[in-house]
Amino acid sequence: MAEQPLQFDTSALRRDVPEVARFELALLDLDGTLWRGNDVIDGASEFVERLRDAGIRPVFFTNNSSRTPESVVAALHRMGFTASVDEVCTSAQAAADAVSQRVAEPGAIVAYVGGEGLREALRTAGFDARRADGKDIRESWVESAHAAAVGLDPAATYADLALVSRVAYRVGWFALTNPDVRLPVEDGFMPGNGAIGAFVAAASSAEVVVTGKPDPLFVQYALSRYGVPAERAFIVGDNLQTDILAGNQTGIYSVFVRSGISGEPKPGDPRPDLIVDSVANLFRQKG
Known part of the structure; x- marks a missing residue:
């Protein structure tokens, strides 16, 4: 049959x-x-x-913009799934694409807070991705950055967010990989990516380009x-x-x-x- x-x-x-x-x-x-x-x-x-x-x-x-496609594939393999890197699509990759749509200059500086997944996505797209470190806030590269991106970053400090906010204010927009303001955990919640983005949006009055679901x-x-x-x-x-x-x-x-x-x-x-x-x-x- x-x-x-x-x-x-x-x-x-x-x-x-x-x-x-x-x-x-x-x-x-x-x-x-x-x-x-x-x-x-x-x-x-x-x-x-x-x-x-x-x-x-x-x-x-x-x-999840913190993970690289390779780490997502590794997790899938551990769970018993067959998967390849090309079958992984992350909000970090969408953020890098959104930056590419607005910034045409090769090797342009993008200031970001976030994990390895966001850094790799920006660099794969040809950008000079620089993790926002508050100690650099008065460095010349901050004034020449072409874009800003915000991913989940539990290690981000007030000064780090201030740096990203300054870049977002100057260029008028920033990419946000996930709008969720709360991250569920077993005993309640932790502030999510959207909460970090709300800080930057309020400080910069910049346009927020959301690159994650929904x-x-x-x-x-x-x-x-x-x-x-x-x-x-x-x-x-x-x-x-x-x-x-x-x-x-x-x-x-x-x-x-x-x-x-x-x-x-x-x-x-x-x-x-x-x-x-x-x-x-x-x-x-x-x-």
Whole structure:
């Protein structure tokens, strides 16, 4: 018997479900979608392979700007997933692309706070990425910097943020890799990337160019990078306010999984196109 083509499971249908065959790209959230903490969600690695078998490219789509693509791949491998660096798309890479759209000068200085992922993304894009160190605030390079970028940086000091704010004020804008103001932890929360960005925005009165979910810019960057139109891509995630809203704002098909932080959608929440318990339930079972 010929194998049946891959199909979405429509048992939790919220809108018309298109044929899976129309899709070429799947933007996959990580924590809460493929794993929870240190535990892989049952069937997640098999789900990724079913995408590949169907000719759909999986892209590991993350707001975490601290990690390099190589470190994301290493984490995926530890969790039992097959992945390559080219299949990782981070908000840091989108930030570097946003800077490239506004700054044409090769080797231009970009002042930033953030982790290794943001530094590498900026340097890969051809910029002279310089971590904002408050001790340098009166150095000549600060006045010649062409752009500023803000990622999550627990080690950033008041003086470091002052330096980035000065650059943002002078150039009139800065890139922000993640707008989340709170970072959930076991006993509550810590200030998130968005809180750092709010500091810089308030101090500089500069335009904030958000390059992480739910901003459409991140999805648009991914579509452009992989050469896929919006109607041939879908996004899968557990966060209604980031993953699903990102899909809705860019017109790509959105799949909400109950396996993460959001629970059941409530009135007023961003509305997904399809709801399933986990990625293991997204497609009809073979047979």
